[in-house]
Amino acid sequence: MASTNSFNAHGELKVGDNSYEIYRLSAVEGSDTLPYSLKVLLENLLRTEDGANITKDHISALGSWKADAEPDTEIQFTPARVIMQDFTGVPCVVDLATMREAVADLGGDPSKINPLSPAELVIDHSVIIDVFGRPDAFERNVQIEYERNGERYQFLRWGQGAFDDFKVVPPGTGIVHQVNIEHLARVVFDRDGVAYPDTCVGTDSHTTMVNGLGVLGWGVGGIEAEAAMLGQPVSMLIPRVVGFKLSGQIPSGATATDVVLTITEMLREHGVVGKFVEFYGEGVAAVPLANRATIGNMSPEFGSTCAIFPIDDVTLDYLRLTGRSDEQVALVEAYAKEQGMWLDPSKEARYSEYLELDLSTVVPSIAGPKRPQDRIELAGAKESFRKVLPTYVAHDEGADGDASSFPASDPTPQGSPDGLNGGTKPAEEGDGNGRPSKKVTVTNADGASFEIDHGIVSIASITSCTNTSNPSVMMAAAMLAKNAVDRGLTVAPWVKTSMAPGSKVVTGYYDKAGMWPYLEKLGFHLVGYGCTTCIGNSGPLNEEISAAIQENDLAVTSVLSGNRNFEGRINPDVKMNYLASPPLVIAYALAGTMDFDFENEPLGQGTDGTDVFLRDIWPSPDDVERTIASSINQEMFTQDYADVFAGDQRWQSLPTPEGNTFEWADDSTYVRKPPYFEGMGMEPAPVEDISGARVLAKLGDSVTTDHISPAGSIKADSPAGKYLAEHGVDRKDFNSYGSRRGNHEVMIRGTFANIRLKNQLLDGVEGGFTRDFTKGGEQTTIYDAAEAYRAAGTPLVILSGKEYGSGSSRDWAAKGTRLLGVRAVIAESYERIHRSNLIGMGVIPLQYPQGQNADSLGLDGTETFSITGITELNEGRTPKTVKVTATKDGGETVEFDAVVRIDTPGEADYYRNGGILQYVLRSLVAS
Structure with a gap:
C-alpha cells in the first residue's frame, strides 16, 4: 500500500x-x-x-x-526481509504450514499464509563434528548430516516450492550471517521501482553481523519472524542510541577478536540492553568491513539491539569485492549520500550516551570460562585460570575462587613434553603450587599413551561466523600454523582440532595462499561449512579421552573462535570454555592446556632443539595483509555464490513433497504438527487472572536461553531420549535438540533440561530437575513435574533473578515454557528478545518491585501463587502493576506489586490473543 x-x-x-x-x-x-x-x-x-x-x-x-529521554513512543518497524537458519527456521516453516490448515478451518484462504517479504533460510546449524583431523572429515560429516536430517531437508525443500518469496541455501554452503554479508544483503533495496534501506530481522541473535554493512537488523524469536514474513510490523519503542567513538588503530599483535572482546566488556559494563549502539568518529574509516561485521556480530553478547556502522567507501569496496553489481554499488552510494546516511566524521549526530575506545590501547585477550563479556588479558590468562579452576574441581562453578593461593607465575621448570605443570609430577589433586592436579594416563586408538589433567585443552575449534568471516584473523591463524609447522611444533594428542569456516571463500583463499597443508599438519582439517562448536555441535571427544574425563571428574577446557561459551553449551565433557581469536585457538592447541603463560613458557622445542615461543611464530600484520591481498579476489565470491540456492547432488536428489499444504507423517520424529491453534476460534477468550499456581523452577541471575531452550545432544535417560526410544529411534540416531526443533514433543521434554541449570528448589542438584508438589515435593524431571501439574489443572510460574533470558534469540525458550504450562515469569530484569518472545507465546513477564527479589521477599519457591489485575487487559488497558500473593504452607502470605513488562500496545494485543501467531491468524482471516 x-x-x-x-x-x-x-x-x-x-x-x-x-x-x-x-x-x-x-x-x-x-x-x-x-x-x-x-x-x-x-x-x-x-x-x-x-x-x-x-x-x-x-x-x-x-x-x-530527544536523545536524553527514556523511550516512551511506540513505532511500527516493517523490516524489508527476514533471514533464518535451519534450527530456528524449521519451526517457522512448520508453523506456517500449520497456519495454512488453521486458516482453512476458520473458513479462510490457505494461500494467504505466504511470506509477504523476502525470506531466506540458510541450512548451517545441522553439521556436527563427528569426524575430524583427517582429509575426508568434511565429506563424512556432510554425509552423516544428510543421513540424520533428510526428513527435515525434505520438509524445507517442500517449503521452498510451496511458499512464494522463500529461498533456501542448502547444507554445506556456509553460515547464515556470513552468507548474509557476502551475498544476501542488499544495503539498499530496489523493489517495485522504490529504493529504500535494506533492513532485516533474523531468527538468530547474531543477525546483527549485517550491521557492519550499514544494514539495520537484529535477532528476533521465530514467532516474531513469522509475523514479519506475514506482513506484521515489529512493535518497538524509539530506542536510546549509544554513540561509540572509535579512534586510533589496532596495534601489532592484537586482532579484531581482541577489539570485539574489549568492546563487549565495555558495553556490557556500561549497560546497553534494549539500546542501539552506533559507531562514529575519525577511527571508523580505518576499521575494515570484516572487523565491523565482527563487532556487529557480538551485539547480543553486550546486550544491545544492534551495533551499527554507517555507509562509506569501506562499505562500497566490500560490496565490489564480494561481487555485487556496479549498478547496485552505484545505487548504495547515491542513495546514502542523498539521504544523509553517508559517513561524515566532521558531523556528530546527537546520541543518548557516549563511549569512546582508542583502538591503539587494545591488547590480546580471551574471554571465559563461561561468559563472553568476561574478558581476560592474555598476559594474565594463566593466573585467571588458576584462580577459577578450584571452583570447577569442587563443583562450585561460578565462585570467584581465591587468587591468594595461586602464584602469578609458576616457579617450576618449563617446557615439559606434555606442556603440563612444567614437567613436575604433582600429588593427587595438587601440584605443590596451589593448582589442583589429577594426572590420568590415557592410551588412544593408535596405541600411544599420554597424560591428561585438569585444564587440558580438549577442544580447539576455529568456528563461528564471528571470526571466520574475517580474513585478517583467519589468514593470521593459517600463517601461524605454517610458522609452527616450519619450526617443528605439533599439537598435543588430546586436543580435538577442527576448522569450520563460514563460507567457501575461506577455502578459496587458503588454497590460493597454499595454507591448507600447514593447517592440516596440525589437525585443523576442514570439517564443514556451518555453525559447529559455537552452538554445541562440537561432536564427541575420542572415546578414551571422554571416558578418562568422566571417570576422573576432570575439569577440562575448550578454546574456540566463537561468540558463545555459556555453561554446558560446547560439549558435555567440557566444563570451562574460552573465546579466542583464530590464531590463539591454534596457539592453545599447541600449548595443550589453559595453564599456560605464552610470554614466559615455550610452546615446545623446534627441530633445532631451541625453545619456540608464541612471539617467534606470530605473523606480522603487514605479512598477513600482503598475503590476503594476493589471495582474495572478486571472482572467488562470484563463483561460490553463482548458484547458491541450487545445492549439490545430495540436495537435488532429495524426494520432495508437493502441494499447498503439507502431508504430516504420523510416525515422524522430526516434523510434527504443533498444537498452538487447536480449538482456536475467531474471537479470543478473555484474559484471566492466575490462581493456585506452583513454582516450576526458582532460578538465579544470568539464566540464559541456553539454560532454558533445548540444545546440544539428547541423553538416553532424559525425557526426550525416552520419548525417542519409545518411538523406535536408536540411540545413535537421536541427533541434537536443534535438529528436532520441528517436533514439539521432543522440545517440550528438553526445555529447562540444560545440564548446568541450577534450580534453587533443590540443593546441590544440577540439570532439568525440580520438586513435584502434587507428590509431596519429591524430586523429578521438570517435564514430568509439568505433566503432573497439567493433569491436576495447576498453572505454573517461574521465579528468576537479573537478566533472565540473556543469550540467543531462541523461540523454543518461550515456546517450551508455554507448552510446559507456565503462565507467568517473575524476574528482576529481562533480556529484550526473550521478554518479547514470552509475550508472543502468551506468557506474561512480570518484574519484582525495584530493589526487590525472591530472596529479599522471603520466597523459596514452595509457595502457592495468585496474580490478580491481569484482567484489566480485557478492557483495552495494560496495567502498570499486578498484585502477586504467595501463600506458604503454614498460611503466611507474601504480597507485592509486580511490574507488568508488556511494554507496547502491540504486545498487549498479542497477549490478549494468546500469542502473536493467533493474533496474525485472526487478522488475516478477518481481512
Missing part, C-alpha cells in the same frame, strides 16, 4: 540511467542530526505511513527525538 505521504517526502532519485522512487528524510524537521540508525527507522515510517498504525505523529516524534 502506498504511503499517505503526509510530509510530501515522496520523490525521485536518478542514478546513471536508472530512476528510483524514494522518500526523502529532509522533509522531516530534525532528521539531519539523527543517528544513522534512526534515519533508517525514519525512512521506514515515511514509506509505510498509513494514517492508522503509522501516523504523522509517529514520524514527527522520531524527527524530534
